[in-house]
Amino acid sequence: MDFRIAPDSLELADAVRQYLAGTHGTDVLRRLDAEGNRDPAIWCGLAEMGLTGLLVPEAEGGLGRSLLDAALIARECGRACLAEPLVDTALVAVPWLLARNQTDEVAAIAGGERRFPLAHRINGWVADGTGEAIASVDPLRNLAALPATDDADxxxxxxxxxxxxxxxxxxxxxxxxxxxxxxxxxxxxxxxxxxxxxxxxxxxxxxxxxxxxxxxxxxxxxxxxxxxxxxxxxxxxxxxxxxxxxxxxxxxxxxxxxxxxxxxxxxxxxxxxxxxxxxxxxxxxxxxxxxxxxxxxxxxxxxxxxxxxx
CATH class of the missing domain: 1.20.140.10 (Butyryl-CoA Dehydrogenase, subunit A, domain 3)
Structure with a gap:
């Protein structure tokens, strides 16, 4: 049994690490904290790298990668303390939508045109959603009140x-x-x-x-x-x-x-x-x-x- 991660997966993660190190350093974190915690240019850069389409099938304009690849990329997002909701939209919402055959918005997510707020009862809040704002211990997270939903998928x-x-x-x-x-x-x-x-x-x-x-x-x-x-x-x-x-x-x-x-x-x-x-x-x-x-x-x-x- 081979427990090693495929070289191309490691190379992709390393490329993301280097990209985020050059574009999302501590100076950016402090600027976002002081001036508003979202920057459209950062999101566009992530989309241009293809990260918004990481798990989207190639037929829908994505890279068609695995959840293991997604975990490697999410790890790099944590390492960089990424402010943008890439993980929720591209690495959680996409496979969830695909499993439910709700593919209408997947192509838009792959192109970076759509962000997908996720509501689940266990959280009690929605990250980057609309509605009444909720304070977070993390100044770079935008939380809104959970809408009336019984979703516990x-x-x-x-x-x-x-x-x-x-x-x-x-x-x-x-x-x-x-x-x-x-x-x-x-x-x-x-x-x-x-x-x-x-x-x-x-x-x-x-x-x-x-x-x-x-x-x-x-x-x-x-x-x-x-x-x-x-x-x-x-x-x-x-x-x-x-x-x-x-x-x-x-x-x-x-x-x-x-x-x-x-x-x-x-x-x-x-x-x-x-x-x-x-x-x-x-x-x-x-x-x-x-x-x-x-x-x-x-x-x-x-x-x-x-x-x-x-």
């Missing part, structure tokens, strides 16, 4: 949770990088604080958490691609693990930065607030932990390598 929940988990992994990676970089330049007692064992151990804990969560995330995305009956369980596992890793990364990065880690002047707060927001989106940690517990303890999911790799 399990597929939409799974897709949303999967892509939220992918973003949380990217956010955690970015916060770890920021903490490591700061630990190399901040000096105490005549040497960088990164030389102290206590700091090394905290940073290593985050690195280990990320090593454990990545394969869980890729398995969840692949399970969805393959239509496995256990996909929802794998997605919940990924959401729990990704939330824990992101929260640990945020806590550690704040402590490495010292008291000023909490301040607006330190860029870290953008990633930290996004992690807090996504940790509770598409099902809380308790909700997803409960799904895992019921499946394992109840016997619906048999555990161990003999069953995991069947």
């Amino acid at each position: 399990p597929l939409l929940l799974d897709l949303g949770a999967l892509m939220a988990a992918a973003q949380l992994v990217g956010l955690a990676e970015a916060m770890l990088d920021q903490a490591v970089d700061y630990a190399k330049i901040r000096e105490q007692f005549g040497q960088p604080i990164g030389a102290f064992q206590a700091i090394k151990h905290r940073l290593a804990d985050v690195a280990v958490a990320l090593e454990f969560v990545r394969p869980v995330l890729w398995r969840a995305a692949t399970a969805m691609d393959d239509g496995l009956s256990s996909a929802s369980l794998h997605i919940s596992h990924a959401k729990v693990a990704a939330t824990d890793a992101a929260y640990l990364a945020a806590e550690t990065a704040i402590q490495v930065h010292g008291a000023m880690g909490y301040t607006y002047e330190v860029d870290l707060h953008f990633w930290m607030k996004r992690a807090w927001a996504l940790g509770g989106a598409w099902g809380s940690r308790a909700f997803h932990q409960s799904r895992v517990d019921h499946a394992v303890i109840g016997g619906a999911q048999r555990i161990g390598p003999r069953h995991t790799f069947a």
Whole structure:
């Protein structure tokens, strides 16, 4: 069994990482926060890269890629703390619409002409929707009150949770990088604080958490691609693990930065607030932990390598 991700998928994700690093840096985050958190030019750039059509079939003007590819891209969106609703529209709404045979708007999404707000009962809000505005801990998210709806579609929940988990992994990676970089330049007692064992151990804990969560995330995305009956369980596992890793990364990065880690002047707060927001989106940690517990303890999911790799 080959667990490696295809080279072309990794190359695509790397290209997106480089693009976002050059067009969506901290200067852009601060400008969006100060002047309005949406910029049409950023959305146009994402559409020109073909990212709005990543999961749209080639016959409809898209790239026809897999959910694993989408998870890799969502991870990069988290790493860049992307403000635009690319993940919700292109990576959650598109596969959901295709599964429901509601393809009328898919071509418009692929061309970057349409953004698709997602309403699900589990959230209690709609991101980038119309209606009464709701304050968010994340200044770069636009939330509106949930309309009167009984929509509790399990597929939409799974897709949303999967892509939220992918973003949380990217956010955690970015916060770890920021903490490591700061630990190399901040000096105490005549040497960088990164030389102290206590700091090394905290940073290593985050690195280990990320090593454990990545394969869980890729398995969840692949399970969805393959239509496995256990996909929802794998997605919940990924959401729990990704939330824990992101929260640990945020806590550690704040402590490495010292008291000023909490301040607006330190860029870290953008990633930290996004992690807090996504940790509770598409099902809380308790909700997803409960799904895992019921499946394992109840016997619906048999555990161990003999069953995991069947």
